[in-house]
Structure formats: C-alpha cells, structure tokens
Amino acid sequence: MQTDEPILAQVERRQSVRSGDKGISWIMKARPTAWSVYAALIIVLSVWVLHSFLHALLVACVAAIASWPLYRKFTAHLPSRISRSTAALMFTCVMSAFVLAPLMFALAALLSEAHALILEIASADGQGIAVPHWLPNMPLAGPWLAGRWQSELAHPGAIWIWAQRIEPTTLLARAQALGQFTARHLFIIAFAILVLFFLYQDGESLAQSLRRLLCQRVGQRADGYLDVATRAVRASVNSMLIVGLFDGFGSALAYAIAGAPHPALWGAITASLALVPFVGYLAVAALTLHLAMAGTAASALLSLGLSSALLFCGDKIVRPMVARDGTRLSFVWVLMGCLGGFEVLGLVGLVIGPVVLSLARELWKQSVRDAALSDPTDSTSPVHRTMRQPSHGAT
Numbered sequence: 001m002q003t004d005e006p007i008l009a010q011v012e013r014r015q016s017v018r019s020g021d022k023g024i025s026w027i028m029k030a031r032p033t034a035w036s037v038y039a040a041l042i043i044v045l046s047v048w049v050l051h052s053f054l055h056a057l058l059v060a061c062v063a064a065i066a067s068w069p070l071y072r073k074f075t076a077h078l079p080s081r082i083s084r085s086t087a088a089l090m091f092t093c094v095m096s097a098f099v100l101a102p103l104m105f106a107l108a109a110l111l112s113e114a115h116a117l118i119l120e121i122a123s124a125d126g127q128g129i130a131v132p133h134w135l136p137n138m139p140l141a142g143p144w145l146a147g148r149w150q151s152e153l154a155h156p157g158a159i160w161i162w163a164q165r166i167e168p169t170t171l172l173a174r175a176q177a178l179g180q181f182t183a184r185h186l187f188i189i190a191f192a193i194l195v196l197f198f199l200y201q202d203g204e205s206l207a208q209s210l211r212r213l214l215c216q217r218v219g220q221r222a223d224g225y226l227d228v229a230t231r232a233v234r235a236s237v238n239s240m241l242i243v244g245l246f247d248g249f250g251s252a253l254a255y256a257i258a259g260a261p262h263p264a265l266w267g268a269i270t271a272s273l274a275l276v277p278f279v280g281y282l283a284v285a286a287l288t289l290h291l292a293m294a295g296t297a298a299s300a301l302l303s304l305g306l307s308s309a310l311l312f313c314g315d316k317i318v319r320p321m322v323a324r325d326g327t328r329l330s331f332v333w334v335l336m337g338c339l340g341g342f343e344v345l346g347l348v349g350l351v352i353g354p355v356v357l358s359l360a361r362e363l364w365k366q367s368v369r370d371a372a373l374s375d376p377t378d379s380t381s382p383v384h385r386t387m388r389q390p391s392h393g394a395t
Helices: 007-030 034-049 051-076 084-125 142-152 158-165 168-218 221-258 263-273 280-293 297-327 331-374 382-388
Strands: none
Touching: 034 051, 051 084, 051 168, 051 221, 051 331, 084 168, 084 263, 084 280, 168 221, 221 263, 221 280, 221 297, 221 331, 263 280, 280 297, 297 331
C-alpha cells in the first residue's frame, strides 16, 4: 500500500512505538515483588553487619585479583598430591611476606633511628643545645631563628621544660588515638589475610558464579565490564610497585649525591614507605633531621630537596602514567581517581578509585553507542546511513 508519509517519519514512528513497548515492559518488570523486597532487605542487612570489614574485604579482593595470574602459575608447578587448601595457604603466606616484610623493615628502621635521635637530644639537653653554626647564615630568617634558638634551647633543661608545658590529657588523647589507629589497621591486615586465603581457595568458583549472575542480570555486557575492572585493578597495583621501585632507586641516588650516610639503606626505607602516597616523606624528614642534628646543613637541604622532588614525581607523574594503559583513562583522570580514592578509602582507594572511573568511562561509551544506534536522525547512526543510500529502482 502506498502512502505519502516520508520514510524518515515512518522510521521514527516505528522507533517510538517499539521504545514505548519496551518502556512498558521495563516498567512491568521493575514492579517490586515480595522476592525482590526480601532480597534487597537481606543485602542491606548483610552490608550493615559487615561494614566494619569493608576495608579488609576490599584489600583481599584487590590482592587476589592482582596476584591471580601468579597464583595460577604457582599452583601449576606444585605436585598433584598437594591439596587446593594447602596451595592457597602457602601462596597466602608468600604474598603476606612479600607485602608486609618491606613495610615492617621500614617501620623498624625508622623507630630505631627515632629512638637514637631522642637519646641524642636528651643527652644534649643536659648541657644545652648549641645553635648550629649554619643557622645564622640562612637567608631571610636565619638571624631570627638563631636568636630564638639561643633564648629557647641553648640553656640546660630547655627541652624538659617544654615537655612539662604539655597537658597530660593531651598526651593521653594522642596516645589513645595512635593506639586505636594501630589496632584498627592490624585488624584490617589480619582479616584481609584470612579472606585472601579463602579467595585463593575458592576463587575459580566464585568468579564463575559472579560472572554468570551478572550476565543474567546485566546481559552479555557484563563480561566487558568485568574485564575492564580486572585490567584496571592489575594496572593500579602494578603502578604502586613501580612507584616504589622508582622512589627507592631515585632516593638512594639522591642521598648518595647529597653525601648522606648509608644511602642504600635509606633508599630501601623510602621505597617501602613510598608504596603508600605521602608516607615516603616520613623517611625524608627523618633523614633530614638526622643530618641537621649532625651539623651538615648543606647535605640535609640537598637530601630534602632531591628526595621530595622524586617522591612528588612518583606520586603525581609515574603512578598515573603507568596506570593509564590498563585503565584507559587520561592522565588527569587517573590522578584524580588515585587521590579521590585515597581520600575516601585509604590505601585501597588508590586501586578502587581508578577502577570506578574506568567502569564509568566504559558505561559512558556504551551509552553513547546505544544512543547513536537508536537515534535515526543522527548522521552517525546506521539507520540514517541506510536511508541515505540511493534506491536501485530510482530513475
């Protein structure tokens, strides 16, 4: 039957009818049922019960996803008589030692240096801490600082008098906060190791069940989203390791140039602490203070400047550049994801932040493609290109 209605209008009418039918069908499916309300209630209650363990679960999941290829290679080389639980326990111990040993070494070295520095200050306080010879020669504030030092610290017992001015309640509150911080992070580490063992043990079945569930609920696009998340997690973890190596070798070289004692040891301490953003500056501050107390002002300032510049480049340049390939995000988005995730979730946020932005990017691209395919008036739409092709029967 011939009609005077333009072809484009017919296509738009069919699209509107089809989309209306889909909208009605979606609304019908979206009506809450007793089962959906029950499932949502159970999920909310589970999250509420486990909210204290959220950081531990996230840390364990990130560690399992990032190290899963290594775990599969590890189990492939084990004898067949070793059970899956034993293999999971062995690899969990290896991963725990690999992650925790450098941090424990760095913290122990810093505590040892801090103890020696406190003893040195206490010994010097008995006779009065003399003004460093380099302090009056500093530009701008040098003479003023030297005068303040002479009036406040040069007489015997000055540090002890300062310590007596601090309120005991303030010291108690700070000690309590430090104890709570330490206890919470030990709790997170312990449960993360425990969850990591079970993830290695049952990771295959859990991954298959999750993939199957998402494919049923979301569709075949779930495979793509899971691949994006996995790739982003591994890229973010790799960036942390590379930043640690970069900061370690670079700071050791900087300390050697500045003439600091034991540059390799201090470089290892800096590398271990630099795995966590901004924590590497603790090693730099400790070494700078140690050199300043020894009277080598030029070495202290040079170590401070070079190592701080290296740590800044590692956190703000190297980390986003390494993670960019796996996350497929531009430099600025990786940087904002790392810093925003660290602000919200702490250390694990360095990984979760870029992963979330990678999934958001993939969702945006998919939505744009769907909109282009469903809009026949768009010049890039396949429907529009088909209508613009000349008919073979035209004269």
